[in-house]
Amino acid sequence: MLYALLDWLNQHYAPPGFGAFDFITTRTALAAVTSLIISLIIGKKIIHWLQKLQLKEVIRDDIGLDSHLSKANTPTMGGVIIILATLIPALLWMNMNSIYTWMIIFVMFVLGIVGFIDDYIKVVKKDKSGLHGWFKVGGQVFVGLVLGAALYFWPAFDDFNTLSTVPFLKDVNIDYAFMGEEYGWLIYIPLVIFIITAVSNSANLTDGLDGLLxxxxxxxxxxxxxxxxxxxxxxxxxxxxxxxxxxxxELTIFAASLVGACLGFLWYNSHPASVFMGDTGSLAIGGAMGALALMIHKELLLPIICGIFMVETLSVIIQTSYFKYTKRKYGEGRRVFLMTPIHHHYEKKGWAESKIVVRFWIIAILLGILSLLTLKLR
Structure with missing residues (x-):
């Protein structure tokens, strides 16, 4: 919106320096700074508001982690900070005539609402189970369906809608429409639904320690x-x-807004956390990550870029599957990890929470570098 105004002023009056706003790099930097300032300023006000409303984290007393009991009075639903600090700069600095702008805003906003409802049921209605699983999945499927349909049927994407870059292989793109263009949507749209659902849920599982997600x-x-x-x-x-x-x-601007929002939120969420994001933030962040990767046709890199999310999810799948298998075979369930998601495994081993978080950040940085290296290592 602000970009449209500045662009209009530049075209009609050409004030000195206004041409810089045409550059994505300029608007990316401005979006990052704007989101950081918003998250830092409104973050404190929202935390006070959450405290006033007594919207505190629901801590289960049966998980066997005594260190987490002290977090019971920490306000939750702080994901509102991340959503506002991401979407406001995005609306200000992105080109509102771009389909990319509206798709990514739609994904984050709707999944943020789904997460907010889940948190509301847990915190306000005092129902620890939260939003029924099928309703949560239904929201994720709806978002994936709309995004997949837009990416497949929007005319501007006709030349590459079902293509995706294959990491580590030169001049190789996978085409999901291998059965023919008329049937390509039968594979592509379900794939988009799966990725949005999987990444948003894996982000939700990762959000278990202060500052981790x-x-x-x-x-x-x-x-x-x-x-x-x-x-x-x-x-x-x-x-x-x-x-x-x-x-x-234009998605670079959104990514910068998201990064700035996460860093600003981290100011309050680092150990010991003053606020938790709840499902409001984790589902919105995960969905945005999945949507970004899909829109730039790099979804095959998600297991590397979001490697921490994937490992957290795999640990839960492995633990659950092995427990069910051993219970069926031996009559008693056995475990691979002390506790899942895997960050709790290291807590059970006696690692300090801050040590786990920082080491996971380091791994995330290394995975990020590896992702960038795939541009040349082919």
């Missing part, structure tokens, strides 16, 4: 922003031999 999300956001920028430039995409996506550079 906000820190790793900021790192992943930087990587996705870089991919969006090079994909939206014909010179860089040709040099790097990746799919050229006209207009996708």
């Amino acid at each position: 906000s820190g790793t999300s900021a790192i992943a956001g930087v990587i996705l922003g870089i991919f969006a920028y090079v994909s939206g430039r014909v010179d860089f995409s040709n040099f790097l031999d990746i799919i050229y996506l006209p207009g996708s550079g």
Whole structure:
């Protein structure tokens, strides 16, 4: 919105320096700064508001982690801070005539609402089970369905809607429409639904320690922003031999907004946390990450870019599957990990919470570097 005003002023009056706002790099920097300022300023006010309303984290007393009992009075639903600090700069600095802008805003906003309802039921209605699983999945499926349909049927995407870059292989793109263009949507749209659901849920599982999800999300956001920028430039995409996506550079601005919001939230969420994001933030962040990767056709890199999310999810799947298998075979369930998601395993081993979080951040940085190296290591 602000970009549209500045662009109009530049076209009609050409004030000195206003031409700089045409550059994505300028608006990316402004979006990052704006989101950081918003999250820091409104973050404190929202935390006080949550405390006033007694919206406190529901801590289960049967999980066997005594250190978490002290977090019971910490306000939750702080994901509202991240959503506002991401969407406001995005609306201010992104090109509102771009389909990319509306798709990514739609994904984050709707999944933020789904998470908010879940938190509301847990915190206000005092129902620890939260939103029924089928309703939560239904919201994720709806978002994936709308996004998948837009990415497949929008005319501007016709030349590359079902293509995706294969990491580590040169001049190789996978085409989901291998059964023919008329049936391509039968594979592509369910794939989008699966990715949105999987990444948003895995982000939700990762949000278990102070600063873990906000820190790793900021790192992943930087990587996705870089991919969006090079994909939206014909010179860089040709040099790097990746799919050229006209207009996708606008997603760099959103990624910068998300990074700034996560870093600002981390100011309050670092150990010991003054606020938790709740499902309001984790579902919105995870959905945005999945949508960003899909829109820049780098979804095959998600297991690396969001590697921490994936490991957290796999630990739960492995633990649950092995427990059921051993219970069926031996009559008694056995465990691979002391507790899942895997960050709780290390807590059970006696690691300090801050040590686990920082080490996971380091791993996330290394995975991010590996993701960028796939641009050349092919």
